[in-house]
Amino acid sequence: MPFTPKHPQPFTFAACCEWSVDELLAEIQRLQNSIAHLESTVEQLLGALAEEEDADFRAAVDEDRAVLASQRERVEMMRAALVDKIGEDGVRHLGLEAGARGAGQTGAIVGMPGDERASRGPERQGGNQRMDADATRGEEDGVFL
Numbered sequence: 001m002p003f004t005p006k007h008p009q010p011f012t013f014a015a016c017c018e019w020s021v022d023e024l025l026a027e028i029q030r031l032q033n034s035i036a037h038l039e040s041t042v043e044q045l046l047g048a049l050a051e052e053e054d055a056d057f058r059a060a061v062d063e064d065r066a067v068l069a070s071q072r073e074r075v076e077m078m079r080a081a082l083v084d085k086i087g088e089d090g091v092r093h094l095g096l097e098a099g100a101r102g103a104g105q106t107g108a109i110v111g112m113p114g115d116e117r118a119s120r121g122p123e124r125q126g127g128n129q130r131m132d133a134d135a136t137r138g139e140e141d142g143v144f145l
Helices: 013-017 021-051 055-093 129-137
Strands: none
Touching (some): 021 055
16 A cells, blocks of 8 residues: 655655564554654643743744654554555554544554553553562562563
8 A cells, every 4th residue: 555645754655664563563652652742742832822922832832743743644654554564454453543533642552562551451460470579679680571
């Protein structure tokens, strides 16, 4: 499925089609985190602007909105690459719906680290008991998976 971006992107659709599914998912998650933080920043700036106009804050809001549009488009481009790799049903299974989000929503992938919905999943409920126990004893001899 070809993808033609409207905003300048740091890579092409063809390049992201060469990435593995795991690489695409990790980059989507990173961008979704960035989008969430940037949306919060814009809300704070708009709150300050509601109290008093400030040219620097206004310029920051405009710049942040442009970055948000580019990042959202990049997520959609990587989603399209995922569709090419695992099909529409596979992408929907991951919780990444095309066009299903409104303003302020990032279409987060269910079960990805950092997604608050992931903390409700079975893989996050028990944690790693060995790692938890070692951390409470102050042992730092490696990562236990």
